């Protein structure tokens with residue numbers, strides 16, 4: 452089977468420091484893969500390269516067999532890759548609905564001219580966009596808040612809003628950087644369930660996360676990084692029993 456995402460020999464240097472060193476892994480369609488490792492292991496750097504935020508220093512990233520080297524950052528959502536960020540990227544003065552609709556701008560077909568002239572095609576498209584955003588806000592449990600200003604929402608709800616924004620673009624691969632950071636136990640459990648529902652609908656997920664309960668519950672496979680290098684890969688059970696992982700991470704002071 453051809454992998455949806457194929458990462459091969461991926462490296463990234465910052466000045467003289469090698470943050471990611473020749474990392475290989477794949478994500479299959481509809482699979483949840485977790486990237487774990489101690490602080491500074493290179494997890495966010497990998498996610499930033501896979502989402503086109505920063506270019507690799509070496510190696511290759513292929514999405515649906517297509518090399519991503521020359522793809523521009525703004526083209527990713529249109530190709531089927533969306534993401535959320537470790538630090539929330541929300542517009543506080545816009546409503547929750549408007550924040551989610553920002554995630555759809557790459558999917559609209561109407562020209563700027565048609566939108567400006569308020570032509571039928573653009574109005575129709577706008578209506579569909581609103582419906583789609585409302586639908587995702589309902590799915591993440593924010594139906595009551597869609598007219599609220601994002602700035603008035605508590606942290607846990609803003610995280611859900613970001614996921615709705617990433618999902619309205621109908622991605623084939625959803626990238627998540629520490630989605631459970633700052634959430635309480637109940638919120639984390641609800642979010643885990645939501646990711647499983649998203650996966651069931653065929654969207655693959657690659658996530659960086661420190662919450663081991665979440666990882667062990669939802670991940671099909673786990674890739675472990677330590678000091679920029681992949682030290683293990685396997686099912687949650689295999690990773691839990693891997694002595695190298697236990698030494699580097701699970702048995703350390705991290706969790």
Ligand SMILES: Nc1ncnc2c1ncn2[C@@H]1O[C@H](COP(=O)(O)OP(=O)(O)OP(=O)(O)O)[C@@H](O)[C@H]1O
Pocket residue numbers: 465470488489490491492493494495496497
């Ligand atoms: N923009 C940057 N400039 C310089 N060094 C960077 C930059 N981004 C990351 N690094 C360095 O690269 C290494 C990997 O960082 P990265 O943030 O990818 O790790 P991480 O595994 O995501 O850590 P954490 O779990 O703490 O978020 C670290 O040594 C970090 O200091």
